[in-house]
Amino acid sequence: MSARAAFLLLWGLALGRVTEEAVLIDTRANLWAEAESLLKPGAIVTLTCQSVLRTQEFQLFKDGVPQEPVRLDSPAFEHRFLLEAVINDTRGLYRCRYSTDGGWMGLSNLVELTGTEPLPPPLLSTETVSWITMGLNTTLLCLGGLRGVTFLLRREGDDQFLEVAEAPKAMQATFSVHRAGNYSCSYRIHAAGALSEPSATVTIEELARLPPPTLTLERESSEVLRPGSPATLTCVAPLSGVDFQLRRGEEVLQVLMSSTSPDRIFFHLDKLALGDSHVYTCRYRLHGELMPWSLDSAPAELVLSDGTLPAPELSAEPAVLSPKPGTLVQLQCWAPRTGVRFALVRENAGRRLVHSLLSPAGTKAHFELHDVSVVDSANYSCIYTDTAPPFAGSAPSARVELRVDGS
Structure with missing residues (x-):
């Protein structure tokens, strides 16, 4: 049997993720094989299970079947499972877990011992x-078992490009890349050892400008707003640590x-006026006054109405307001004059949310x-607003109730 028994890792990274509400921490164990245990034919193969919290109990799974739990004399952050040389009895898919006062934690990443x-x-x-x-430092992460x-x-088509990273105490290596291209990585157990199969290719593009962010209205800002109301717009960039701008x-x-x-970033607009009924965009840039701005986000529009103009009329086609699922329903809104901006409004739990906007010629x-x-x-219902000062808005039309059967 060869000394270089092969392992395949199907990896689930344990990362803390910051959200708007809480910090989520993955408490699952990490499992890996020690490369040094593969250097000698017939050597014992070591699988190390590492916990996030101190524990006295670890358990190994082989092909989905739990093995006998291991109880330690004192709490620790890891335990080494010793397996015989890669033979038919030890080949398989391995995971591990550990216990706390609340019971067993989730299963670790997957390691396949193939031999x-x-x-x-x-x-x-x-x-x-x-x-x-x-100005952007882009990095690639190569992760093994x-x-x-x-x-x-390696960079495809470039025989001169080769980056090497030693990982004596890690299962991964990070590489900085500064040129566009198709990249792949591989690994070897020791200097004279054969290389692994290459990873799947990752393509890095070179962009003249940063791609656009996403701009959205907070739920209360999606309503038909009255003058004096506040509004909040959220701009999300595809990377962290940037400067934002609202326009x-x-x-x-x-x-x-x-x-x-x-x-x-959250942009807070306070005490809106009728003239604030407008299209908004956001953009971002890397830190620095001379850094270029990204492409603009898709627009988000605030709709304000003081209700002083006469109400429009709303009708539906087909006239039957219980259409079959999958059909097309047309809602037509009439105003007493041209040159206005129409808004279709949907009532939901007491809120008048803007569904869509149109500016027809008639x-x-x-x-x-x-x-x-x-x-x-x-x-x-629908409303219309002036597109020029004084930016007045209409009262809402009479409601049209639409009911579609279904579960």
């Missing part, structure tokens, strides 16, 4: 984004901002609800 050559491929992924641009190996990164048309706005994580706006289902059941 075959060549060594199976590692996993290559981007740590942040899959593109490079001026063995600790104590040497990782190698109304081409005007850069200086407004109160807050944040719950480094990849997003006095009629045609709103379409495609492939309706039970979730489209609601009361609908």
Whole structure:
């Protein structure tokens, strides 16, 4: 039997993730094989199970079947399971777990002990984004199932490019990349050892400008707003630690901002006026006054109405307001004059949420609800607003009740 028994790792990274509400910490165990245990034919293969919390009890799973738990004399963060040389009885899929006062924690990542050559491929992924641009340090993470190996990164079509990283106490290596291309990584157990199969290819693009962020309205800001109301817009970038900017048309706005994580910002608009009924965009840039701004986000629009203009009329086609699921429903809104902005409004739990917006040339706006289902059941109305000062808005039309049968 060859000394280089092969392992395949199907990996679930244990990362803390910051959200708007809480910090989520993965408490699952980590499992890996020690590369040094594979250097001698017939050697004992070591699988190490590492816990996040101190524990006295570890358990190994083979092919989904739990093995006898191991009870330690004192609490520890890891336990080493010793397996005989890679033979038919030890080949298989391995996971591990550990216990706390609350019971057994979730299963670890998956390690496959195959006993075959060549060594199976590692996993290559981007740590942040899959593109490079001026001022951005893009990194690739090569992850294997063995600790104590040497990782190698290659660029497709470039025989001169080779990055090498030693990982004596880790199962992964991080590489910085500064050129676009297709990258793959591999590993070897020792200097004279054969390379593993290469990882799947990861493509890194070079962008002239940072890609756009995403701009959304907070739920209460999606309503038809009255003058004096506040509004909150959320801008989310594809990477963390950037500067943000909010614009109304081409005007850069200086407004109160807050944040719950480094990849997003909340823009707080206070005491809106009728003229604030407008299209907004956001963008971001890497830190530095001379760094270029990203592409603009898709627009988000605030709708304000003081209700002083005459109400429009709303009708539905087909006239039967209990259409079959999957059909097309058209809602037509008439205003007494041209040159206005129409809004179709859906009532939901006491809120008047803006469903869609149109600016037709005439006095009629045609709103379409495609492939309706039970979730489209609601009361609908419409309003219109001036697109020039004094930016007055109409009272709402009479409601049209739409009911679609379904579960």
